[in-house]
Amino acid sequence: MSNAAVLHSNIGTMHDDHSAHHEHHHQETFINKYVFSQDHKMIAKQFLITGMVWALIGGFLSVLFRMQLGFPEESFPWLEDLLGKWWAAGGRITAQGYYALVTTHGTVLVFFVLTAGLSGTFANFLIPLQIGARDMASPFMNMLSYWFFFAAGVIMLASIFVQTGPFSGGWTAYPPLSALGDASPGSKTGMDMWIISMALFVVSSLLGGLNYIATILNMRTKGMSMTRMPLTIWALLFTAILGVLSFPVLLSGFILLIFDRNFGTSFYLSDIFLASTNTALPNEGGSAILFQHLFWFLGHPEVYIIMLPAMGMVSEIISINSRKPIFGYLAMVGSLFAIATLAFLVWAHHMFVTGLNPFLGSIFALLTLLIALPSSIKVFNWLTTLWRGNIRLTPGMLFAIGFVSMFISGGLTGIWVGNATLDIHLHDTYFVIAHFHLVMGVASMFGMFAGVYHWFPKMYGRHMNNTLAYIHFWITLIGAYLIFWPMHYQGLAGMPRRYYDYSIWESFKQFSELNRFISIVVFITFIAQLLFLINFFYSIWKGRKATNLNPYGANTLEWTTPINPGHGNWPGEIPEVHRWAYDYGKDGKDFITQTTPVGEEESTEHH
Amino acid sequence: MTMFLIITVVVLVFLVIFQVAKASEYVSILKGEEVTRKQTNKINAFLMLGFMIAGFIGVWYCNEVLYHKTLLPFPAASDHGEKIDEMLWVTIWITGAVFIVTQFLLFWFAFKYQEKEGRKIFYFVHSTKLEILWTSVPAIVLAVLIVVGLKHWFAITGDAPKNALEVEVVGKQFSWIFRYKGKDNVFGKKYYKVIDEATNPLGLIWKDNKELGLKDDKKSHDDIVVQQTIYVVKNRPVKLIIGSRDVVHDVGLPHFRMKMDAVPGTPTTMWFTPKYTTKEMKEITKNPNFVYEISCDQMCGNGHYSMKGTIEVVTQAEFNAWLAGLTPAYKSAMANNAIPNSKNAEPVMAAAASINNKLIAQSK
Numbered sequence: 001m002s003n004a005a006v007l008h009s010n011i012g013t014m015h016d017d018h019s020a021h022h023e024h025h026h027q028e029t030f031i032n033k034y035v036f037s038q039d040h041k042m043i044a045k046q047f048l049i050t051g052m053v054w055a056l057i058g059g060f061l062s063v064l065f066r067m068q069l070g071f072p073e074e075s076f077p078w079l080e081d082l083l084g085k086w087w088a089a090g091g092r093i094t095a096q097g098y099y100a101l102v103t104t105h106g107t108v109l110v111f112f113v114l115t116a117g118l119s120g121t122f123a124n125f126l127i128p129l130q131i132g133a134r135d136m137a138s139p140f141m142n143m144l145s146y147w148f149f150f151a152a153g154v155i156m157l158a159s160i161f162v163q164t165g166p167f168s169g170g171w172t173a174y175p176p177l178s179a180l181g182d183a184s185p186g187s188k189t190g191m192d193m194w195i196i197s198m199a200l201f202v203v204s205s206l207l208g209g210l211n212y213i214a215t216i217l218n219m220r221t222k223g224m225s226m227t228r229m230p231l232t233i234w235a236l237l238f239t240a241i242l243g244v245l246s247f248p249v250l251l252s253g254f255i256l257l258i259f260d261r262n263f264g265t266s267f268y269l270s271d272i273f274l275a276s277t278n279t280a281l282p283n284e285g286g287s288a289i290l291f292q293h294l295f296w297f298l299g300h301p302e303v304y305i306i307m308l309p310a311m312g313m314v315s316e317i318i319s320i321n322s323r324k325p326i327f328g329y330l331a332m333v334g335s336l337f338a339i340a341t342l343a344f345l346v347w348a349h350h351m352f353v354t355g356l357n358p359f360l361g362s363i364f365a366l367l368t369l370l371i372a373l374p375s376s377i378k379v380f381n382w383l384t385t386l387w388r389g390n391i392r393l394t395p396g397m398l399f400a401i402g403f404v405s406m407f408i409s410g411g412l413t414g415i416w417v418g419n420a421t422l423d424i425h426l427h428d429t430y431f432v433i434a435h436f437h438l439v440m441g442v443a444s445m446f447g448m449f450a451g452v453y454h455w456f457p458k459m460y461g462r463h464m465n466n467t468l469a470y471i472h473f474w475i476t477l478i479g480a481y482l483i484f485w486p487m488h489y490q491g492l493a494g495m496p497r498r499y500y501d502y503s504i505w506e507s508f509k510q511f512s513e514l515n516r517f518i519s520i521v522v523f524i525t526f527i528a529q530l531l532f533l534i535n536f537f538y539s540i541w542k543g544r545k546a547t548n549l550n551p552y553g554a555n556t557l558e559w560t561t562p563i564n565p566g567h568g569n570w571p572g573e574i575p576e577v578h579r580w581a582y583d584y585g586k587d588g589k590d591f592i593t594q595t596t597p598v599g600e601e602e603s604t605e606h607h
Numbered sequence: 608m609t610m611f612l613i614i615t616v617v618v619l620v621f622l623v624i625f626q627v628a629k630a631s632e633y634v635s636i637l638k639g640e641e642v643t644r645k646q647t648n649k650i651n652a653f654l655m656l657g658f659m660i661a662g663f664i665g666v667w668y669c670n671e672v673l674y675h676k677t678l679l680p681f682p683a684a685s686d687h688g689e690k691i692d693e694m695l696w697v698t699i700w701i702t703g704a705v706f707i708v709t710q711f712l713l714f715w716f717a718f719k720y721q722e723k724e725g726r727k728i729f730y731f732v733h734s735t736k737l738e739i740l741w742t743s744v745p746a747i748v749l750a751v752l753i754v755v756g757l758k759h760w761f762a763i764t765g766d767a768p769k770n771a772l773e774v775e776v777v778g779k780q781f782s783w784i785f786r787y788k789g790k791d792n793v794f795g796k797k798y799y800k801v802i803d804e805a806t807n808p809l810g811l812i813w814k815d816n817k818e819l820g821l822k823d824d825k826k827s828h829d830d831i832v833v834q835q836t837i838y839v840v841k842n843r844p845v846k847l848i849i850g851s852r853d854v855v856h857d858v859g860l861p862h863f864r865m866k867m868d869a870v871p872g873t874p875t876t877m878w879f880t881p882k883y884t885t886k887e888m889k890e891i892t893k894n895p896n897f898v899y900e901i902s903c904d905q906m907c908g909n910g911h912y913s914m915k916g917t918i919e920v921v922t923q924a925e926f927n928a929w930l931a932g933l934t935p936a937y938k939s940a941m942a943n944n945a946i947p948n949s950k951n952a953e954p955v956m957a958a959a960a961s962i963n964n965k966l967i968a969q970s971k
Contacts, residue, residue, distance in 0.1 A: 076610075078610060095909045095910065095912070096909045099906075099908075099909055099911070168909065169906060169908070170906040172906075174854075174855055174905070174906070175854075176853065176854045176855070176871060177854040177855065177906065177907060177908060180853075180854070183780065183853055183854050183908055184908045184909060185909075186909075269871075269872075270871055270872025270873075271799045271852075271871050271872040272799065272852070272853050272871050272872075273779075273799050273800075273802045273810070273852045273853065274780075274853055275779055275780055275804060275852075275853070276780070278804060280799055280800040280802060284872070285872075286872065287872065287873060288854075288855055288870050288871060288872065288873070289870060289873065322720070322728070323722075323728050324728045324729070324730070324731070325730065325731070325732050327731060327732070327733060327734075328732075328733045328734075328737075328738055329732070329733065330733070331733065331738050353857065353866045353867050353868055354868045354870065354875070355849075355867065355868055355870060355873060355874075355875030355876075358760065358761060358764035358765070361760065361764070362757050362760060362761070365753065365756065365757065365760065366753055366757070369749045369752065369753050370749075372745060372749055373742060373745055373746055373749070376741060376742075376745045377738065377741060377742060379709060380737075380741040381738075382713075383709065383712050383713060383716065384731065384737070386713070386716040386717065386720060387712075387716055387720065387729075387731075388720060388728060388729035388731070389716075389720045389728050389729075390720065390722050390723065390726045390727075390728050391648075391652075391716075391717060391720050391721050391722055392644065392648060392722050393647070393648050393651035393652060393655070393717070393721065393722075394644075398651060401655070401713065401714075401717055404713055405710060405713055405714075408705075408706065408709045408710060408713070409706065409710075412702040412705060412706055413702070415698060415701075415702055415749070415752065416695075416698050416702070419694070419698065419752060419753065419756040420756065420757070420760045421690070421691055421694050421756045421757075421759040421760045421763065422691060422694055422695060422698065422756070424687075424691065424763065424864065424865060424866050425688075425691050425695070425861075425864040425865075425866065427866055427904065428857065428859070428866070428904040428905060429861075429904070465628045465629070465631075465632055466631075466632075466635070466643075466647065467627065467628035467631040467632070468624065468625070468628040470647065470650075470651060471624060471628075474654060474658075477658065478658070481662065481665070482665075485665075485666070485669060486669055486673060489669070489670075489673035489674070489676065489677050492677040492678060492679055493676060493677045493678055493861070494678060494859070494861025494862070494864075494902070495861075496859060496902050496903070496904045497904075497906075498906045498911060498912075499911065499912035500909075500911070500912040501912050501913075502912070504913065504915065505900060505902065505915065506894075506896055506897065506898050506900060507861055507862070507898075507900045507902070508902075510676045511676065514673065514676075527617060530621070531621075531624065534621075534625070535628075544632060544636065582732075584728070585727070585728035585729075585730050586730055587730075588727075
């Protein structure tokens, strides 16, 4: 084949010698280069690819449960062949199978894909490259962080195959359901494995988070003051702080749950009579609601752990591709800070209808709506950045714009469900599904796609195929809206979440046609994601080689490294920084990199 | 067979897309990256505009098709529901306006300011005036929303009126049990360890129990226990005292716009005033099968989706007649060891109950 010849006919030898640049030549074996690597770039790729595998699994689970929701009457014999009787007896997803699917889908997507896959990938990849450091503060801890995540994944995956099924009480794992094996078969061995997996995941994210914070605070290159950092770094810093402060609370909640499950304590259990075994349990005096407080004290910041990295990357990508400075840099940093702070003060808005003291509820409603302020600042600043720019609609830019669109659509409904009064009606209905899938699920996924398309040349020294990327973008954007927009209406009919079958309900059965439509769109959108996967893996080996050190004309430091940077990132000295990252179109120059000293004639708006 | 066909089609479509993508990559190299970027930029910018227009039409069309399937075309069935609906409409208009303006600007800018030869960008770093503008305007709007919202919130979550009909609601996997005060107008004491599924599903304390240190509570002897369906009175406030026997459930009343968790060990309450009888609601919704359903809105196990109860809203006279026909749980338990009022269960309920039993059997 002459593919490679055609693709690379115009490449000189300018970067063929990249391996010669290596500063310190430690012995690179397969094991320490690709498996137990301590190079932040390799660890980032490990997080990314593991995250992609989990996204594929988690997405496929949603395809399976959408088959049940869209086609509750029909049977698909091949499903039983594929999954077995426990999941799909007679070719219909069983109730236990359905709840196992939704629970695993939620857990996997929230934690493994959008936390580890997103901030794990881009914090690792971008922090040292954009602040000008050779690696993380502790490369070893960084490596451990990945391997704890990997172990968590292995255990979660294994739990799908145990006899009593994986945990199936919803990703929020509320006790007593999650505490009592007799209340739900998924709460037996499956739940033990779920908790162990999540505990390992917490360890992973703490190891990672501490490292990110230490690196950003201590290892910036000369001249890289905090206010010269790209917004990606600010976002990743706040993300790491959120994780470090809130994940331990989740772990403590899990530990109490382990005690209740295995050692006869009553932290969460009280006054329980189980019909399945016809027995009253001895536990008295516990509070089931306590777990919800501990869970959501992480659970809500978790939403921002997922959102912030996407916001940071989107700010960066929009500015670069509008060829225009980001509008209101300090306001952007300030709003990130405000969001990160408020993230800790709003957790009980998930609990408005738990019997929470109405006065507390009112405080949480007030604080929740406050988040709309920094969010609207961000949206308006992104819009102003686009305004009178010279926009290049690269695949990364398309997904960044898609992110803003999703963030607006899903964010505005936050004003509905955050207002306690409306939440009484909308709580735990499809409205909530539509809200959080748009604002944190799809939006963050878009942020992740934007990041991968944008930084792929830096990761692999090659370009991804743009045509495939465009097709992927348009199908995904349209698909996501077609899936989630109508769900608002289901929510406004009061249709509850997590129902296996709506046919016995006079109030909710009118949506069977809509459910079928949504399911079909889910199948198409899911298949379209394979375009991305094929494009990604194909391009790693066969993509068009990057010939330009700085393909986007960007200002940040990662584009000053060689096309395929070795461990240590810069062959010589780490460059010094003289200005902020957003001098695009200043004084008639298309872009001025951060390493360019400030000229004498230059206007001095922001350095 | 169809499955095989679908897979073949998908694979073929993939191959075509992939070949086209590959070919376009060669073309882009021959033409140069710069030229290709400018060409695809035009296409994508045009699609941005197209998506915006199609999107707005889609939003309108979606509303056309789905609006009448929601609860919004009909009045809320409770006084609290009316407040919530009013609040909902204010929020819809405000967020709807913001949605249209911001989405329009986003896609319009993406189209209007697409890369063009010789376009000079406007170097615009920040503007305190603008930033104050779009902090303060949302702040004022949000303040209005929160003030109105909290006014309703306190009204809804406040104390129930004194004349409220009190009904106890207890969730269990996967059905609802209800209790009315008997003639003495007091709920008797209960304790979960004396629950007997067949005769005493709530664990009312009917006799002394030395082992558990319980004393017979005579006030519990006249309490009336019913399953699946409760009756409440039009225009009379009803206060639900909510509990759970096993895991967390949630009493979801979409037509009344109300919802409250049922938590084992921690009673919760909720009150509202029904405005329309079930019969009236059948006429309003033009649905002869209309029924006020109680849905469990908190994931409670594998039978969650079938945990259904029913509320019958009737006039005071009908209510009195219904109540008079019921026997206190104590009496029927002593008389014939049967669950009181199982005759109230409707066919659908029976179906749901059989699913429950199957699930319980499965989970064993």
